[in-house]
Amino acid sequence: MRERPYTLLSCCVSIDGYIGSAASRLLLSNDADFDRVDAVRASCDAILVGAETVRVDNPRLIVRSEARRDERAARGLPESPIKVTVTRRAELDARADFFSVGDTEKIVYCASPRAADARGRLGRVATVVDAGDNVEMRALSTDLAARGIDRLMVEGGGTVHTQFLTDDLVDELQLTVAPVFVGDSDATRFVRDGLFPWNPARRAELVDVQKLGDVVLLRYALSSRFQEAQRGNGC
Numbered sequence: 001m002r003e004r005p006y007t008l009l010s011c012c013v014s015i016d017g018y019i020g021s022a023a024s025r026l027l028l029s030n031d032a033d034f035d036r037v038d039a040v041r042a043s044c045d046a047i048l049v050g051a052e053t054v055r056v057d058n059p060r061l062i063v064r065s066e067a068r069r070d071e072r073a074a075r076g077l078p079e080s081p082i083k084v085t086v087t088r089r090a091e092l093d094a095r096a097d098f099f100s101v102g103d104t105e106k107i108v109y110c111a112s113p114r115a116a117d118a119r120g121r122l123g124r125v126a127t128v129v130d131a132g133d134n135v136e137m138r139a140l141s142t143d144l145a146a147r148g149i150d151r152l153m154v155e156g157g158g159t160v161h162t163q164f165l166t167d168d169l170v171d172e173l174q175l176t177v178a179p180v181f182v183g184d185s186d187a188t189r190f191v192r193d194g195l196f197p198w199n200p201a202r203r204a205e206l207v208d209v210q211k212l213g214d215v216v217l218l219r220y221a222l223s224s225r226f227q228e229a230q231r232g233n234g235c
């Protein structure tokens with residue numbers, strides 16, 4: 001068993017670096033990219049988003065393509081990856097699509113002070129893990145590995161991205177840039193302030209660029225595990 005899952009962070013940003021509007025869900029990407037993301041989802045064991053993304057976007061986080069779901073089922077996997085979220089406040093609605101859509105397992109990592117509350121509210125629809133006084137993404141990753149998660153996809157939002165990146169837990173970054181500006185500093189940016197391992201003195205490695213209609217996909221290798229994963233895939 002690996003100490004932590006291979007971790008792929010996938011995100012779509014505006015030209016000016018935002019991932020969401022201050023008021024509502026913002027659709028930045030296009031159909032070709034949504035389909036690419038669906039294929040990436042289908043290749044993962046679990047998908048993680050922050051609680052604010054669950055509240056604001058109400059995402060389903062399932063594999064949309066029937067062919068991909070069938071292919072997973074044929075390999076003895078659930079049709080869609082396990083869904084994972086993190087919360088301190090536990091203010092999550094059990095009727096949200098995150099919990100109600102798809103037969104796959106849902107896991108909520110909750111900080112200790114509200115873990116009992118989270119169990120009361122979500123215990124019917126999810127496995128609630130008391131993650132200690134503060135949910136640390138490294139400990140969470142180790143716990144996911146122990147639950148058999150070998151490949152994790154992190155899908156937002158900015159607060160969660162920041163922690164995975166500053167903790168150096170991301171092996172691969174897939175960043176799509178959409179041809180729009182948001183222009184509102186109250187909107188959510190790709191990341192918040194932090195000490196990132198990549199900076200002018202240590203640049204990230206760009207491994208691929210793809211044009212998908214009007215968006216561009218930038219693929220970065222952020223750890224040596226990226227190359228190992230490519231060899232494992234026969235690439």
Ligand SMILES: NC(=O)c1ccc[n+]([C@@H]2O[C@H](COP(=O)([O-])OP(=O)(O)OC[C@H]3O[C@@H](n4cnc5c(N)ncnc54)[C@H](OP(=O)(O)O)[C@@H]3O)[C@@H](O)[C@H]2O)c1
Binds near residue numbers: 013028110137188
């Ligand atoms: N463009 C894209 O690809 C994309 C993808 C996903 C999301 N988004 C956008 O991103 C925005 C949301 O991003 P965000 O940065 O505001 O929120 P977020 O990262 O989705 O979630 C933040 C929340 O997660 C919980 N959390 C995070 N770290 C935690 C920790 N260490 N311990 C315990 N709980 C923790 C807290 O939940 P509680 O408040 O419940 O305690 C926190 O408020 C939305 O606008 C959404 O539309 C965009």
